Amino acid sequence: MTDRKAYVVDLPEDQTYSGSAKGAPDKGFEQIWDYPPGIRYLSSVSHRVVGKRFLVTGFVFFLIAGFLALLVRTQLIVPDNTFLDSETYNQVFTMHGTIMMFLFAIPMLEGFAVHLIPLMVGARDLVFPRLGAFGYYCYLFGGIIVLSSFVFDAAPAGGWFMYVPLSTSAYTQDLSADFWLIGITFAEIASVTAAVEIIAAILCTRAPGMSLTKMPILMWYLLITAFMIAVGFPPLIIGSILLEAERLLGLPFFDIALGGDPLLWQHLFWLFGHPEVYIIFLPAAGMVATMLPTFVGKPLFGYGFAVAAVVTMGFLSFGLWAHHMFATGLPVMSLTLFSAASTMVAIPTGVQIFCFLATLAQGKPRMEVPMLFILGFLFIFVLGGLTGVMVAAVPFNLQAHDSYFVVAHLHYVLIGGFVFPMFGALYYWMPHFTGRMMSDTLGRWVFWLMFIGFNVTFFMMHLTGMRGMPRRIASYPEGLGWDRLNMLSSIGSYILAAGVVLFVFDFFWHQRHGLRARRNPWGAGTLEWLYPPIPPGFNFHAIPTVRSRMPLWDQPELLDRPAHKVEGALRPTTDHRRETMGNDPVTGAPMQIVRLPHPTWVPLITAFGLALGFGATLASAYWLVAVGFAIALAGITAWIWEPSDSGVLRDSGLGKLRLPVNIVDPRSHLHLAVVGTMLISGALFASLLFAGLYLWNTQPHWAETTPAADPLMAGLAALAALGLLLFSWASRRAAYGAKVKSVIAVDLGLAVGAIALGALLFLSIQEVDPYGSAYAAVGWALFAFVAGYLAVVLYWSLINALRKAVGAVQPGQMLPNLLIATFAKVVAIMGGITAAAYLLAGGAI
Structure with a gap:
């Protein structure tokens, strides 16, 4: 087993990665995978480029939503405050929740997934690069539609959940709800396309020897999350379409006078909304399960138990949506079943937490900055889980419903379960994005400011909720016992924001002054650290054969030689095409060679056409809607109108083994993608x-x-x-x-x-x-x-x-x-x- 000690050193520019080192072989191969220059960079479909786009855009939305949260806390810092009027306050908290849930959390996870999956499973790119690029542009344009509501003085004010009848045209006559429904529905295209991409990439493009039981633990988390997205997001999409059809066409889906029911919206929304909590949590927990062994120096304890717990949580998460609706008059039997399901989900969650704690107990962890965020996650999320068990009890839920206790619980689960692991992951994988290490000193300040600020902010909300403060109120009178608690919460929010601002400063500072990261700077065991950051456009000159879950620990020959000299599959590039290995979804045995597309404008054109069609609906410019969809159709036609390579035989680089290209087989990546699409x-x-x-x-x-x-x-x-x-x-x-x-x-x-x-x-x-x-x-x-x-x-x-x-x-x-x-x-x-x-x-x- 190789030395796992982190090793960071400031290197000359030409020695930081093998692709630009003197004497690096096969320049033609590098040119095949190189990024297009200038404005053509927008046509890049590389998973590295698309992943960075998701991460940067998602973090910008995070900063916007955080600023809106500060406005909310400033309004509530003292009683009878007039900093914001009630309508503006409603718009601010609605947009805060909307951006955090739809434009930050899920897209950030998609960014990590798009960037890391090929690196960790031993692929040169995602199996559908154009689909990933298309999803990003849909997300970007959808987010722009939502944010543009501020420009047109039509920001949504009905809450991030957009409950009816408040959001129907009878009570919201302007376009604010339409901006929300159209923008969010369009942005959700990115989520469902990412689900198909993740499923196919993990199951069909693993390195030789990487069976399902040898996959990095993060891949299991992402795989289950992708299936949850495929099943969990459609109810929201259908609900949004039905509500927009009622607003635009007058169809009575939620009109109780014509047989509709406002609670139908809540059922459809929470069929999405509660699984989404676990869709956010699971990938973050997977990142924790990946980083933790690196800093402990031992493999994850209970790999099989963790996988079983993730699968179980994926199933259980769809059986407890109505615990958000205990106060709506559901039958007693329904309350009992949903309460039991809400309590049961704590079991697989506890199994995962136990695996993390048992891993910590195996050795003395190195207290690097990512490790601090891991410990912060464990502390905060466990507290959030305990309050979750409390609100799962129907009698307590009826008392705490729509109070600040629920707000506190939600943020302990989501910020503890996602934001803290995300910041740890950004510090951990930052060398892949910039080639440099972020400041250890500033990183510790970032952690403690965020940890202290978070707990001061949201722990107090448990108390204000127990004292009867309802959520979504713009002001409150003096003398109810909420004054000091709200002031402490607001002060804590400023401390939390200071930690985020310091992180942003560290990010820009380290790009000029941070130490350049050497190969495997943390001493990790997973495959993404095989090449020194930042490698060339390709991930692997030759795709190595994997014999364990921690190949860089258990296969010392991978690190004992320069990365470009590691032996493996697809070393020859005689046809000058982008290729990666395709495997049997279960065994991981080499089955085919997957041909990948070169840079293309088609995803951007297609997404732009759809954005034009969706956006023109807001202006009732239906001729422009037709133009937009015609552009999208032309883009799709160009997308699928290309020569087929199926049936071609190609040298695999694995001895004398020759493999077909893009085979006609139900186990192929293309067929699996269609199956995933039909699941959605x-x-x-x-x-x-x-x-x-x-x-x-x-x-x-x-x-x-x-x-x-x-x-x-x-x-x-x-x-x-x-x-x-x-x-x-x-x-x-x-x-x-x-x-x-x-x-x-x-x-x-x-x-x-x-x-x-x-x-x-x-x-x-x-x-x-x-x-x-x-x-x-x-x-x-x-x-x-x-x-x-x-x-x-x-x-x-x-x-x-x-x-x-x-x-x-x-x-x-x-x-x-x-x-x-x-x-x-x-x-x-x-x-x-x-x-x-x-x-x-x-x-x-």
Whole structure:
């Protein structure tokens, strides 16, 4: 086992990484992976570039949200304060919560994931670089839409949860809620695309020898988080679309006078909102589990138990959303079940904390700055977990609900569970971003200012909450026992802010004066430290074979030689293409070679077109909406219109092993990405079905009086869905070596099946008035949803047929047919379920 002592030294510029060192081999290889210069840098799709963009943009949003929090605390520092009027105060706290939850926490985690996954699993880049770049631009444009509400004096003021009926057009007549709904929904595209990217990258591009049981622990945390995003974010997206449809089109989804229910929004929101707490916590805990062994000098204790706990938490997190709704009049049985689930989630959380403490007990930790933030995380998050068990009890929850006790609990969990690990991770992985080490002295000041300031700020809120102070109030009278506690909280917030400001100063200072980091400066055992920071555009000249979870500790040959001389896969680059290894998702055995795209403007153009379409909706400029979506469609067409490399054989660099490129196989990264996409699509569809079933259960009178769909047409639509399912099966068969003309016929069959199913669903429901009741509106929403996916099947099948007709696809390169077969199969199932719902609903759509 190699020496794990941290080693930092100030090196000459030409010795900090192998790619620019004198005599470094294979300059052609470096040019293949080099970043484009000048304005073309915006076209880069490298995971290093995209990851930095996420991190920098997310941190800027963090600073904005932090400034808004200081305005809130300044308003509450003394009783009867007039620093902010009530409307401005509502806007400030709404935007603070919105930015923190949607534009900071999740995107920062995505930034770490995008940057670190290829480095830690032994890949040269993410498996879908363009998708990562596209997601970033969607996030950026969505955030700009939300923040631009300040410019137009239309900042949202209904809370970061945007509860109805307050956010409906009856009570919020300006565009403030529309800015929130459109901007956040657009930004969420980045989250769901990141989920697909993370799942495919972790499962399909690991280094040779890296089985699931040998993955770095952070990869397990990120993998489970990605699946949680894929299932947890769709309810919010559907809820936001339904609410915007009610505001824009007048559809009565939440209008109780027409069979709607305001609580439907809360259910959809918290189906997303509570899993999001764990979506934020799990990657941060994974970073702790990665950093902790480095400073203790021992592997993580209970690796298998930690993985089991993460998987368990991923499942349990979806069973306790309604503990935010204990005061809404839920049935006693529901209260009991959700209370029990809220308490049970403490078990896997405790297992992870125990693994961390047991790791600490194995040795004497080095008290470096990241280690201080790890200890701060353990202290703060455990306290937040204890108050979480308290609010899981229904009697206590009814007393503390909507008080500052809940505000304190939320911040102990989220800041303790995410912000402190995030700052530790920034100090730990900063050499990958700047090539230099941040100041140890300033870092300690940053930690103590943040730790003391945080606890002074939020511990006092437990007491103000217990004394009855409700949250979301702009002022309070004197003499209620809240005065001194609020003043202490506000002073603590200034101390906390001082720590963040000092970090920002340290960040800029260290880029000029910080010591340059040598190879593996912390003495870590994971693969991302194989090359000295900052390496060239590529991650690995040759991808090494991995034999343990800590390869830099257990395989001394990796550090005993210069990084560019490490032996491994894909050393030859005879075709001058960007490539990485593809593996079996379970065993990790080499299975294929993945061809990666070079820099391209397509992600930026596509995201800009969508942003234009979404943004023009706010101005009711529908011609501009059409222009924006046309630009996006052109970008997507350029994205998928490219030569296929599937079927090509290539030397792997692993002895005499030759591997195919982008194979036609259900285990391939492309197929797995489509499966992930359809998992998200299924969650979206299930959220719509949930809305209909919820309204049917809460408003049965409207179910009896709403006209039914045409049963004959609904039955024919079910048959059309079966026909589309058969064509999807034929397309799957055609992917394995069928003649080109035969496959064109199958593609055209898919197109005809999509048209027939869409037309029959429309004929089924055309006589039903969507404005007559919430049930009718949900029926039309189901049709619109399925019709949108059928349009994708139609477009994709026609593009496939056209590419084959012009000779862009050759026999043996039918991978797109395997992908569209999976996509069309799920769409057919959703269409069939919709037709069955029309038939079975009787008097309700």
